Amino acid sequence: MRDKSKPGPSETDSSVNYLDPKAQSRRDFLEGTGAAVVATAAASSLGVGVASAQESSRSARSAISLTVNGVDHSLEVDDRWTLVEVLRDQLDLTGTKIGCNRSECGACTVLMNGQPVYSCSQLAVWADGADVRTVEGLALNGQLSPLQQAFVDNNGPQCGFCTPGQLMTATALLQDNPSPTAAEVQSALVGNLCRCSNYNAIVEAVVAAGDQGGAA
Amino acid sequence: MSQANRRGLDPLSVIGNDTPRVDAIERVTGQAKFTRDWKLPGMLFARVLRSPHPHARIVSVDTSAAAALPGVVSIITHEDAQVVWGAGSINGGRQYNDPTKDATLHRRYIFNNPVRFVGDSVAAVAATDRHIAEQALALIEVEYEQLPFVLEPEEALADGAPQIWPEGNLAPDFRGNLEPMVSDQGDVEAGFDEADQIFETRYETGFIHNAQMEPRCSLASWEGDKLTLYTPSQGISNCRHDTARDLGLMDHQVRIVAQYMGGGFGNKNQNQDADLIAATLSRRAGAPVMLEYSRREDWLGVHGRWPTVQYYKVGVRDDGEITAIQMRAYSGMGPYRKNSGGISGMDYYRCPNRLREIHPVYTNRTTSGNFRAPSEPHGVYGVENMMDDIAYRMGIDPVEFTLQNVRRPTDDRPYTNYSLDEVIEEGAQQFNWSARRRSTPGSDEGPIKRGAGFSFMMFRAGLGTSSAIVRVDANEQYTLYVGVTDIGPGAKTTMGMIAAEALGVPLSQVDVVWGDTDRCPYSVGESGSRTTIMTGYAVVQAAEDLKEQIASRGMPSGAGVLIGSATPVPSTDGKVRQCFGAHFVEVEVDTRIGTTRILKYTTVHESGRIINPTTARDQIRGAVIQGIGQALHENLLYDPRSGQPLTPGYYRARHLTHMDIPEIEVTFIEVDDGYGPFGAKTAGESGIILAPAAVANAIANATGRRMTSLPITRDKILGAMA
Numbered sequence: 060m061r062d063k064s065k066p067g068p069s070e071t072d073s074s075v076n077y078l079d080p081k082a083q084s085r086r087d088f089l090e091g092t093g094a095a096v097v098a099t100a101a102a103s104s105l106g107v108g109v110a111s112a113q114e115s116s117r118s119a120r121s122a123i124s125l126t127v128n129g130v131d132h133s134l135e136v137d138d139r140w141t142l143v144e145v146l147r148d149q150l151d152l153t154g155t156k157i158g159c160n161r162s163e164c165g166a167c168t169v170l171m172n173g174q175p176v177y178s179c180s181q182l183a184v185w186a187d188g189a190d191v192r193t194v195e196g197l198a199l200n201g202q203l204s205p206l207q208q209a210f211v212d213n214n215g216p217q218c219g220f221c222t223p224g225q226l227m228t229a230t231a232l233l234q235d236n237p238s239p240t241a242a243e244v245q246s247a248l249v250g251n252l253c254r255c256s257n258y259n260a261i262v263e264a265v266v267a268a269g270d271q272g273g274a275a
Numbered sequence: 276m277s278q279a280n281r282r283g284l285d286p287l288s289v290i291g292n293d294t295p296r297v298d299a300i301e302r303v304t305g306q307a308k309f310t311r312d313w314k315l316p317g318m319l320f321a322r323v324l325r326s327p328h329p330h331a332r333i334v335s336v337d338t339s340a341a342a343a344l345p346g347v348v349s350i351i352t353h354e355d356a357q358v359v360w361g362a363g364s365i366n367g368g369r370q371y372n373d374p375t376k377d378a379t380l381h382r383r384y385i386f387n388n389p390v391r392f393v394g395d396s397v398a399a400v401a402a403t404d405r406h407i408a409e410q411a412l413a414l415i416e417v418e419y420e421q422l423p424f425v426l427e428p429e430e431a432l433a434d435g436a437p438q439i440w441p442e443g444n445l446a447p448d449f450r451g452n453l454e455p456m457v458s459d460q461g462d463v464e465a466g467f468d469e470a471d472q473i474f475e476t477r478y479e480t481g482f483i484h485n486a487q488m489e490p491r492c493s494l495a496s497w498e499g500d501k502l503t504l505y506t507p508s509q510g511i512s513n514c515r516h517d518t519a520r521d522l523g524l525m526d527h528q529v530r531i532v533a534q535y536m537g538g539g540f541g542n543k544n545q546n547q548d549a550d551l552i553a554a555t556l557s558r559r560a561g562a563p564v565m566l567e568y569s570r571r572e573d574w575l576g577v578h579g580r581w582p583t584v585q586y587y588k589v590g591v592r593d594d595g596e597i598t599a600i601q602m603r604a605y606s607g608m609g610p611y612r613k614n615s616g617g618i619s620g621m622d623y624y625r626c627p628n629r630l631r632e633i634h635p636v637y638t639n640r641t642t643s644g645n646f647r648a649p650s651e652p653h654g655v656y657g658v659e660n661m662m663d664d665i666a667y668r669m670g671i672d673p674v675e676f677t678l679q680n681v682r683r684p685t686d687d688r689p690y691t692n693y694s695l696d697e698v699i700e701e702g703a704q705q706f707n708w709s710a711r712r713r714s715t716p717g718s719d720e721g722p723i724k725r726g727a728g729f730s731f732m733m734f735r736a737g738l739g740t741s742s743a744i745v746r747v748d749a750n751e752q753y754t755l756y757v758g759v760t761d762i763g764p765g766a767k768t769t770m771g772m773i774a775a776e777a778l779g780v781p782l783s784q785v786d787v788v789w790g791d792t793d794r795c796p797y798s799v800g801e802s803g804s805r806t807t808i809m810t811g812y813a814v815v816q817a818a819e820d821l822k823e824q825i826a827s828r829g830m831p832s833g834a835g836v837l838i839g840s841a842t843p844v845p846s847t848d849g850k851v852r853q854c855f856g857a858h859f860v861e862v863e864v865d866t867r868i869g870t871t872r873i874l875k876y877t878t879v880h881e882s883g884r885i886i887n888p889t890t891a892r893d894q895i896r897g898a899v900i901q902g903i904g905q906a907l908h909e910n911l912l913y914d915p916r917s918g919q920p921l922t923p924g925y926y927r928a929r930h931l932t933h934m935d936i937p938e939i940e941v942t943f944i945e946v947d948d949g950y951g952p953f954g955a956k957t958a959g960e961s962g963i964i965l966a967p968a969a970v971a972n973a974i975a976n977a978t979g980r981r982m983t984s985l986p987i988t989r990d991k992i993l994g995a996m997a
Binding site: 117203212 | 295302311344347406489535536762763893896898936939
């Protein structure tokens with residue numbers, strides 16, 4: 060199990076290496092959030108919740124501080140809240156989506172200390188002290204990032220539900236590898252599913268963004 | 276921008292140009308508001324308790340401990356919330372007709388007793404917090420009396436099978452008739468007598484969950500007797516009507532809001548039980564209620580493509596002429612007949628002697644329903660593998676065998692236009708079919724074998740009624756009101772482009788108001804590939820109405836506006852109107868480990884005039900990739916002893932990821948047949964229809980083994996090669 064007293068997931072996610080397509084598999088990515096995967100998989104059976112039968116509906120709470128899209132926040136969270144719940148429900152950053160809530164689809168991907176993580180599988184308390192970036196933090200002063208513009212130009216979104224997650228993982232890729240090949244993009248984005256199956260267009264958009272100067 | 280390959284027509288002013296979505300910025304910045312992104316003051320969160328058993332009678336439900344949990348506001352069960360979900364059991368495809376609810380023999384309620392599949396709804400809880408609602412579910416005590424269950428449709432019809440409904444397991448049609456669906460033309464026995472060779476094969480296909488990225492959810496809010504539902508719906512007008520009918524309201528008492536939604540592919544048609552449960556809880560609690568399904572609940576509690584078993588018998592003369600086609604088939608519907616259970620494809624052939632008998636069968640699996648081209652991909656896989664197999668056995672090129680036997684226009688069955696020969700010939704040439712296919716299947720030396728497969732389709736592009744309103748103000752700014760939602764194909768943009776073209780103005784002068792039944796007129800819904808041709812045609816007619824008004828009265832001034840509207844009832848003058856497509860695919864099969872890799876995938880489609888080439892191209896590419904998943908990976912497996920589902924979820928169903936995706940080549944041959952909006956036809960569903968057939972045919976060509984069961988997973992290939 061993850062040691063809750065250690066802020067951030069960096070010790071596992073620092074192994075992410077986009078330069079070598081073989082270095083990062085989807086399974087590695089999932090195992091990087093191992094503790095949370097186990098917890099939600101056990102709890103999600105037919106929607107039955109995390110708590111065992113008990114009469115109190117209260118959860119223990121903790122005070123955390125984190126930076127989201129450059130803004131510092133100090134807030135008190137239920138220990139059972141995930142990072143994506145805090146982003147969406149407490150900070151009104153609803154751009155980050157919940158597709159599976161169990162580390163399968165990648166719709167909830169955000170950058171945590173620069174690395175893509177599934178925010179459905181990070182407890183909010185683990186984000187104490189972290190620097191988080193969401194899809195709302197990609198455009199600067201109303202100017203789309205080159206990657207966002209490439210998604211507009213290349214029909215990156217169909218329904219758009221997976222788009223924020225695709226954008227965040229691709230942003231991390233472009234920071235490490237400003238001009239990726241199509242194969243490198245496919246490898247990096249393997250943990251972000253798209254059921255519209257707009258995969259060809261997404262890869263074309265990321266490659267085009269690389270040609271135009273990367274994530275910046 | 277990468278562009279679709281097109282030939283045949285030049286672009287018009289707006290239509291035919293690659294156009295970014297008008298709402299693209301909302302989609303890439305996180306501003307696009309999906310249902311779960313709405314927040315209303317005092318909103319409660321709801322969860323549903325579901326059956327852990329495949330078939331059981333509920334003896335008792337004790338909610339007292341759950342109700343005592345601080346934060347729990349309302350709990351409903353089958354005992355105190357008997358709401359019929361009309362669209363949940365239609366007994367046969369007439370879901371929009373009011374008498375359906377009376378005719379439905381097997382009513383489906385929002386909570387049912389007995390429960391008939393793992394995931395059937397038992398109770399729902401609204402609480403101040405979603406975690407409290409989940410805690411409350413764990414405190415509900417349900418006593419079940421377990422009943423015998425049956426999972427396979429053929430077993431369900433056998434003597435002594437557990438009876439899921441009192442009338443037996445053959446699902447009645449919408450009139451309540453307990454008969455299979457039979458289509459009988461010519462004399463099939465005479466056709467077999469005429470044949471030189473007769474071929475018989477059994478094919479089967481799996482359950483494919485729609486698996487749209489956004490799980491089912493619904494936010495209900497009442498003001499007096501008026502209900503507002505924020506819900507991801509593929510047809511807000513139909514959703515409003517169904518919801519009003521189920522809750523005993525008038526249509527105007529229900530408002531549906533659905534603008535951005537995270538896909539659906541057919542499982543967000545009509546209204547859903549989530550809408551009715553949220554509305555019921557909200558009314559009881561006196562507060563807005565957001566009901567959220569988990570991914571597993573969505574997988575088991577909504578629906579997916581029906582699994583089928585198809586027995587074919589085909590007679591052929593030595594000259595390659597098909598003389599008779601017979602199919603006896605079984606569609607597993609789950610315990611409620613939510614949709615038709617159809618199996619299409621036989622009708623692509625000219626052969627005059629055809630007998631089709633489809634049994635829609637109740638089982639204790641999760642419910643089956645519409646998925647992108649509901650009746651087609653599994654049927655086309657079956658019949659086109661049958662025909663491909665026959666062609667190779669007779670030493671004929673399957674493309675030639677198809678061109679010899681395919682259905683073509685006749686004097687008594689004319690088409691608006693017919694492009695099947697052209698798409699097949701264009702595809703064969705682009706793909707270099709004669710060089711890539713193995714004339715002797717499985718003839719590659721060594722364990723890694725390559726081969727090529729082909730498939731084709733014809734799909735309805737009929738016209739129909741929808742409505743549109745367009746307004747112009749003194750600044751010459753136009754506002755288009757259309758009751759469409761954007762499930763992904765880009766309907767908002769397409770409708771705006773059609774309006775701009777018809778009005779003769781740039782797209783930037785047209786605002787589109789959409790996705791809200793209180794603001795928009797009737798629209799047919801984002802199902803059946805109908806929005807572009809039906810609502811699009813209404814947009815053209817509304818624009819014509821407005822232009823006539825402007826011509827007679829001049830442009831408005833000051834605070835004045837002019838408003839044009841239309842609800843056309845177009846027809847094809849008795850002609851068949853279809854879109855056409857041909858796919859060619861090359862695969863590489865590693866027969867040592869059973870894996871299949873797609874090396875090349877070429878598609879040629881005729882979908883009339885293409886409105887927005889970018890989004891049309893990605894409809895085809897996305898549909899093909901979904902079809903590859905159906906061919907190779909996806910299925911909802913069950914444990915036959917316990918009746919428990921084994922592969923719900925993306926991971927277990929092995930959905931394709933970025934790493935699995937080949938480049939899909941798309942060519943549109945454009946034609947304007949004089950019907951529909953500027954000649955546009957259907958596109959959204961067409962690409963998936965023929966993809967599983969092409970992949971399976973290619974695997975047979977590579978391995979020399981006909982794979983008669985979808986998905987063609989590694990174990991099946993290894994088994995066939997052993």
